[in-house]
Amino acid sequence: MIFAEDLLHYIWKFRLYNQQDLCTSDGFSVQIISPGLQHHHAGPDFQNAKIRIGETLWAGNVEIHIRASDWMRHEHSKDASYNNVILHVVYKNDVEILNEQGLKMPVLVLEDRIEDSLLLRYQNLLYAEQAAFPCEKIIHHVDEFTIQNWLDRMLIERLEEKSTQILQKTALLKGNWEEAFYQTLASNFGFKVNALPFELLAKALPLNILAKHTHNLLQTEALIFGQAGFLNDSSEDLYVLSLQKEYQFLQQKYSLKPIEKHLWKFLRLRPPNFPTIRLAQFAVLMHKQNRFLAEILKAENPESINAVFTGINPSNYWTNHYQFEKEAKSSSKKLGQSSAENILINTVAVFLFAYAKENRSEKHHERALQLLENLPCENNFIISNFIEAGVKLKTAGNSQAIIELYNHYCSKKRCLACGIGNKLLKTS
Known part of the structure; x- marks a missing residue:
């Protein structure tokens, strides 16, 4: 099954894997005390994680790959910033990995710990045929409270983005x-x-x-x-x-x-x-x-x-x-x-x-x-598509939020970063 590395980040962050009897590929027990904070810039994927491996409690970073060999493909072995990685989380463990210091990396393999239903929902969300936006055919399964909460956030994001432009103009x-x-x-x-x-x-x-x-x-x-x-x-x-x-x-x-x-x-x-x-x-x-x-x-x-x-x-x-x-x-x-x-x-x-x-x-x-x-919902093709899919939109605040959602999430298929996409992925 094809999926992006972002999905593994999502699964690790929200612990959407079987956590019973976790162990490294070498057989050492693993206890995830904290998965760490997701890092979106250069360097390991999660920082400040706390993980017990065997009898030792480690604090450091976690790197995540679809295949263990991606570590070499990304040339992490030549990068000293990856020496503090305490756990290498992979979907497939296809090769033994050494860090820049020549030390073997502890590996946690998730291949048999992720439910097929989760992978299938991800596939349907991002790769199924759709006319307007990724979850067009299934967004009606999401409760109105979840949608409204996310739209409230989208409206603030849009206003923040636009107000930044205004403040720059005013400064000039x-x-x-x-x-x-x-x-x-x-x-x-x-x-x-x-x-x-x-x-x-x-x-x-x-x-x-x-x-x-x-x-x-x-x-x-x-x-x-x-x-x-x-x-x-x-x-x-x-x-x-x-x-x-x-x-x-x-x-x-x-x-x-x-x-x-x-x-x-x-x-x-x-x-x-x-x-x-x-x-x-x-x-x-x-x-x-x-x-x-x-x-x-x-x-x-x-x-x-x-x-x-x-x-x-x-x-x-x-x-x-x-x-x-x-x-x-x-x-x-x-x-x-x-x-x-x-x-x-x-x-x-x-x-x-x-x-x-x-x-x-x-x-x-x-x-x-x-x-x-207090202003009515706007009318354009983006908003019409969401209304036809069953989303209730009544105000200009709603329509502005939908435009932000579509432009910055739906059109870029950032479903894993979207509150509505999250709800659909976690729904059995």
């Missing part, structure tokens, strides 16, 4: 949290396809400049569309001309350099998602509020935070336009509910969490989690 901006929020919010407004040009726009139009003109919507639009590169072409459109007039003055006043217009992507986007519409919405949002983080930090509940991003409706020109000078059928260009929720999930909640981490604020930590628990 010399602790300017509002500027960091503004740049991240702009990137989020690009919704993947146009995330990069939106971020470049925010960097080309610093918040301290934009904030001086957010009381005037036309000037706000002129700065945003001008710095986005959309006001360089000649036009006879009265709205465009008014934007150009404002922008030319402001560009000269602040020595602004716009980004390249060709960076913006229109292809394969539905008209309501065109970057021109997103920029118009962004302009209204900035006109409505330009010191977002301060407002969010003082908000007492998720509803107050949500209110910051509701009612975002572009100026009248965009009612019958998706692009400059191209008139279209009148329709609402209001920022949709799903778009607002996307911003709350991927920018606001993450910033609250990062701010809480940096300032050791339990209040803002709880608000970040509360915000995600």
Whole structure:
């Protein structure tokens, strides 16, 4: 039966082998007092183990291999860091092993001590045909409490990872949290396809400049569309001309350099998602509020935070336009509910969490989690696959956790490191 060495690590760590009458290959009795702490870097696999071999109590490291000969294949005999290995745990004992000092290694063989049912569950989990993720066909056997506990951990892992990026950005901006929020919010407004040009726009139009003109919507639009590169072409459109007039003055006043217009992507986007519409919405949002983080930090509940991003409706020109000078059928260009929720999930909640981490604020930590628990579950192919497999997902906190689980565990088949995978392997 084929299996990875990681499985032996897992079996050793959780003592999932027959522990009756343990003995070395030389016949000395073995008592595992402590299997040690798993070590994921260079050196022996488990450190600080306590094991009685014969009459002697040993404290040291344990090395684990599928075959004893892997010791030689990995050239451990030439590495002095393996001289303190007190026990060599193997599945098959195919050769006698000596360490760097020429001493024979005590060997514990597990080949006849692991239940076939455990190996079969491992095979089914990692190698059976599946459409979406390794345990898709059997995850319904796992109790809801175990799944929810693991999802809670996955959510924190995801927020920790994202908040680290926020803290790095804030450090580069010399602790300017509002500027960091503004740049991240702009990137989020690009919704993947146009995330990069939106971020470049925010960097080309610093918040301290934009904030001086957010009381005037036309000037706000002129700065945003001008710095986005959309006001360089000649036009006879009265709205465009008014934007150009404002922008030319402001560009000269602040020595602004716009980004390249060709960076913006229109292809394969539905008209309501065109970057021109997103920029118009962004302009209204900035006109409505330009010191977002301060407002969010003082908000007492998720509803107050949500209110910051509701009612975002572009100026009248965009009612019958998706692009400059191209008139279209009148329709609402209001920022949709799903778009607002996307911003709350991927920018606001993450910033609250990062701010809480940096300032050791339990209040803002709880608000970040509360915000995600008050938003509905997202909808994408990853989340749909888990729901179809029987996993109950109700909130944005759940869906964010599932994305983390899939990206960092399922897609890499790290089932042995997953709480749900652990439960399935231990279930008879």
